[in-house]
Amino acid sequence: MVTVSGVSLAYVLPRKGSIAALDTISAEFAQDQFHVIIGPSGCGKTSLLKIMAGLLKPTEGTLNIAGAPVQGVRKNTAVIFQDFGLLPWKTVKANAALALKFQKGVSYRLGKVDSLLAQFGLKGFEKAYPRELSGGMQQRLAIVRALVSEPDLLLMDEPFSSLDNVTREEAQDFFLAVKRELQLTIIMVSHAIEEAVYLADRVHVMSGRNPGTIRHSLAITRDGVSHSQFRESPRFYDHCNTLRKLLRDKKYQQAFLSENHRGAVL
Ligand SMILES: Nc1ncnc2c1ncn2[C@@H]1O[C@H](COP(=O)(O)OP(=O)(O)O)[C@@H](O)[C@H]1O
Numbered sequence: 567m568v569t570v571s572g573v574s575l576a577y578v579l580p581r582k583g584s585i586a587a588l589d590t591i592s593a594e595f596a597q598d599q600f601h602v603i604i605g606p607s608g609c610g611k612t613s614l615l616k617i618m619a620g621l622l623k624p625t626e627g628t629l630n631i632a633g634a635p636v637q638g639v640r641k642n643t644a645v646i647f648q649d650f651g652l653l654p655w656k657t658v659k660a661n662a663a664l665a666l667k668f669q670k671g672v673s674y675r676l677g678k679v680d681s682l683l684a685q686f687g688l689k690g691f692e693k694a695y696p697r698e699l700s701g702g703m704q705q706r707l708a709i710v711r712a713l714v715s716e717p718d719l720l721l722m723d724e725p726f727s728s729l730d731n732v733t734r735e736e737a738q739d740f741f742l743a744v745k746r747e748l749q750l751t752i753i754m755v756s757h758a759i760e761e762a763v764y765l766a767d768r769v770h771v772m773s774g775r776n777p778g779t780i781r782h783s784l785a786i787t788r789d790g791v792s793h794s795q796f797r798e799s800p801r802f803y804d805h806c807n808t809l810r811k812l813l814r815d816k817k818y819q820q821a822f823l824s825e826n827h828r829g830a831v832l
């Protein structure tokens with residue numbers, strides 16, 4: 567679905583010089599899977615997501631989505647940013663319908679907006695403003711807004727990070743239920759190990775800083791265990807430990823690469 571080939575990024579500074587943010591990233595994000603990109607703060611996760619969204623142009627390398635090279639913003643890609651990006655002066659319904667406004671030739675499919683709002687537990691709040699909603703509801707509204715345009719690719723930058731723990735786990739489960747119903751490739755950025763293992767089919771691990779890169783990728787196998795049981799299963803902890811070591815332990819990173827086990831990135 568998404569192929570990133572040899573992508574590097576340097577931010578040009580206003581006075582002089584530049585800052586290297588990403589170094590020669592090559593990674594594959596298979597279709598209809600839930601991908602999480604994990605890495606410490608400052609390793610370049612947001613920058614990489616913005617490149618995949620077409621909002622930043624890589625200094626080097628190419629991006630291919632659904633078989634076609636991509637430059638700039640793509641119609642069927644939806645993005646949810648960390649702060650949800652809701653417009654405070656617009657109502658819930660107007661926020662939800664925002665994407666339709668920018669689609670040429672599409673009359674307002676407001677019926678669709680209504681049914682999505684209902685599906686996401688926001689019925690009755692159409693005329694409210696974002697500040698009147700709880701954090702969890704704001705997050706669901708951001709998801710509705712992203713889904714209204716019927717994307718085939720959803721990019722999310724730490725969408726659960728501003729929620730308290732209980733709301734966060736509820737939001738994750740809710741989101742997984744939505745994912746089961748939709749044909750959608752999801753690429754989500756996170757810095758939380760447990761969240762990555764819980765949600766992802768595959769976790770891509772970023773390391774380094776100025777520049778950062780992706781060196782490892784780990785398939786999350788659940789062996790038929792349901793999501794609710796998975797969080798408490800030994801396998802869940804195994805995956806978390808592997809990720810923790812991949813994020814922290816240089817020797818383990820090398821061993822992981824040389825053994826090439828469980829789908830290390832080429
Ligand atoms: N607008 C910017 N201008 C200059 N440098 C930036 C800018 N945004 C990010 N950077 C640099 O790129 C690096 C990666 O940033 P970012 O992609 O936001 O990382 P993350 O999301 O993993 O925390 C940062 O360490 C910083 O040095």
Ligand SMILES: [Mg+2]
Pocket residue numbers: 611612613
């Ligand atoms: Mg970030």
